[in-house]
Every structure is written in C-alpha cells, then in structure tokens.
Amino acid sequence: MEEKIRKKLIxxxxxxxxxxxxxxxxxxxxAALLAVDGEIVCGCNVENASxxxxxxxxxxxxxxxxSLGKREFRAIAIVGGLQGKAPEDFAYPCGICRQVLHEFAGxxxxxxxxxxxxxxxxxxxxxxxxxxxxxxxSIV
Ligand code: THU
Numbered sequence: 458m459e460e461k462i463r464k465k466l467i468x469x470x471x472x473x474x475x476x477x478x479x480x481x482x483x484x485x486x487x488a489a490l491l492a493v494d495g496e497i498v499c500g501c502n503v504e505n506a507s508x509x510x511x512x513x514x515x516x517x518x519x520x521x522x523x524s525l526g527k528r529e530f531r532a533i534a535i536v537g538g539l540q541g542k543a544p545e546d547f548a549y550p551c552g553i554c555r556q557v558l559h560e561f562a563g564x565x566x567x568x569x570x571x572x573x574x575x576x577x578x579x580x581x582x583x584x585x586x587x588x589x590x591x592x593x594x595s596i597v
Pocket of ligand 1: 485502512549554
C-alpha cells in the first residue's frame with residue numbers, strides 16, 4: 458500500500474470515529490474503506506439500546522459503499538478506542554466484519570490497516586485474518 462494512501466485512510470478513519478454512536482460501550486470505532494475505483498467510503502459504529510441491533514464501523518462502511526454501487530475494495534483502515542481517549546490498542550475487526558469484508562475483497566486482495574495513529578499502525582492481508590474464508594464460489 459502506497460504510504461500517501463495509507464495515511465489518508467488512517468486520517469479518514471480517525472475522522473469517521475468522531476461520528477461513532479456508542480453510548481453503551483463508549484468504545485468508538487471509525488473505518489475508511491478504499492474501493493478499487495479509488496474512492497474512500499467511511500463508517501462508524503452505531504449502537505442500539507437493544508445491544509444486538511448495533512452495527513460495527515467496518516460493516517457500516519461496507520454497506521454504505523455497496524449502497525453507492527461499489528462492490529470491490531482494496532483496503533480498509535480501522536481506528537478504535539474508548540471515548541475521550543486516543544486509541545490505546547489496535548482495533549482488529551470482529552469475525553462478522555471479517556466475513557463481510559471477505560465477500561467484497563478485490564481480486565488482488567484487501568489490506569486491513571489497524572491504527573492507533575498515523576504513525577503507529579499494522580497492516581495485514583484479509584487472507585491472514587480470515588484464512589480459508591467462506592465465499593460465494595462454494596454455493597453459486
Ligand atoms: N465494534 C466495531 O465497530 N468493530 C469491530 O470490529 C468490533 C467492535 C464496535 C461494536 C460496538 O459498538 C463496540 O465496538 C464495542 O463492541
């Protein structure tokens with residue numbers, strides 16, 4: 458991943474995190490998804506008083522992007538941490554979000570960047586995070 462793009466994704470994820478609606482966990486997450494057309498679509502976590510109705514930031518970003526007609530993604534940056542604090546840990550995507558990302562990973566794969574700041578990040582391939590993932594090829 459080109460450094461300039463990675464930095465932009467991390468900054469956009471940090472910005473999206475500001476919109477998080479997380480009054481129950483107070484854990485705020487932002488995600489910035491890079492589509493193969495070069496556009497970036499962001500999402501934040503949106504919680505609900507009925508906890509199970511909550512949605513993670515990564516899925517919010519994917520569903521928003523798909524609604525805009527984008528179906529193939531190159532990378533996602535994720536930033537998460539407790540409200541009012543700078544991220545203290547890397548916020549890895551949950552299992553459900555890994556599966557959702559797997560559905561829409563670009564032909565050349567998808568990079569997952571987890572960041573505490575612009576300078577402190579880790580980059581993984583989605584394949585590393587969800588090896589042997591279940592895909593449409595098995596059922597279509
Ligand atoms: N969360 C995300 O947004 N992404 C993840 O991959 C894991 C968890 C959110 C869901 C919930 O609003 C809060 O973090 C605490 O679990």
